[in-house]
Amino acid sequence: MNRFPMPLRVELFQDGSGGQTLAGFMYQDPDCGLVQVPAGFDTDFASVxxxxxxxxxxxxxxxxxxxxxxxxxxxxxxxxxxxxxxxxxxxxxxxxxxxxxxxxxVGYGNGPAVIHDHLYTTGELSRQASDLVFYNALRSSGSARWRAWLMWAGVRVGGATRYRETKS
Incomplete structure (x- = not known):
């Protein structure tokens, strides 16, 4: 099953700091369900x-x-x-x-990184669940287990200040 039903379409910023999605982007996570990123979402990809x-x-x-x-x-x-x-x-x-x-x-997992950036921005999932989705998306996109783990560990260690929970 293709967990990314649409291709990632992004216009890169001129300064190289990231990009903006040109169309909606989705990922079907086995644990957390469908994650949808709207067109016009700004991302910095893997923040490295x-x-x-x-x-x-x-x-x-x-x-x-x-x-x-x-x-x-x-x-x-x-x-x-x-x-x-x-x-x-x-x-x-x-x-x-x-x-x-x-x-x-660097340069790996742009699609999973967009999904992760969206989850961190919206706070629709907990930080831990967002990081799990990131790891699953990396593996689903073909990243090696060691690279997916390394990137997951990076967001677990350094992502707390970037995560915004939605206040209810």
Missing amino acids: RPLRTMSLVALALSLAIGALGIVAGWLGVALLGGVMACLGGALGALGFGVLLLYAAV
């Missing part, structure tokens, strides 16, 4: 821009601290040079790790 920004900042800091470590070593300040080199290496590893994480999730 903070990962990209964080990885670039960490890499830049690691280069700067590494350069300071080299300069400190040349000046004969062994302790400071060693600390700077270790700090630069740690930041470099962090930056590289975040870049790998970004590469693993």
